[in-house]
Amino acid sequence: MTSRICIASFAALTALTTPAIAATTFEYVADGTGGKFTTLPSVDPTLFGFAADASTVDFEGFGSGGAISTQYLPDFTVSGAVFSSSVYGGAASGSVAAYSSGGTQTYSFTSGLSRVGIINTSPDKDRLTIYDKNGIEIATFRDQESVPSPNYNIDRFLGFQTEAGEEIWSLSITNLSGNLEMDDLVYSFATPAVPLPAGGLLLLSGLAGLALRRR
Secondary structure (H helix, E strand, O other): OOOOEEOOEEEEEOOOOOOEEEEEEEEEEOOOHHHOOOOOOOOOHHHHOOOOOOEEEOOOOOOOOOEOOOOOOOOEEEEOOEEEOOOOOOOOOOOOEEEEOOEEEEEEEEEEEEEEEEEEOOOOOOEEEEEOOOOOEEEEEEOOOOOOOOOOOOOEEEEEEEOOOOOEEEEEEEEOOOOEEEEEEEEEEOOOOOOOOHHHHHHHHHHHHHHHHHO
């Protein structure tokens, strides 16, 4: 029997009336030996609040040292990170993770998301922020925000869930005092509106015309 600790919080938009919740944040703490997850989010997303068909990326299959950019199109692009097999404590899944020597990693999606999460393999109060299609901040938080001294030896799966009507179009992770080592990205696209087929539009128009003739 294994257990996972999830620390949930809320991000609110300030308004003159009742504040509207734009997104909730989550923070799962690794439950296995060596500070790793016994079951990775990419292996079973349902254990971490995702649907079983969520999209996953483990950053394997590319040579260490190469820049991460457009390899994951048509879903998303990345800036500020390289593939690395030499991350602190080892990658969360496989042997390669997304690495940067400080600064910011940005994941820009080609369509809006409803939920997104990523493992930080050396968490030390790094800041995660999500933005909408217009680049406006939706929500932000830091791992281990409530503790005075972060433990960077235990992996954490961090992310956001948006409320109805809000979509995530980009995720940024920032560490201005050390390295960023991210792995095991999981994301779910917001459910798109299903367009009515042309035949359906013609049928509705015909029914509307018939209703008018009967009046």
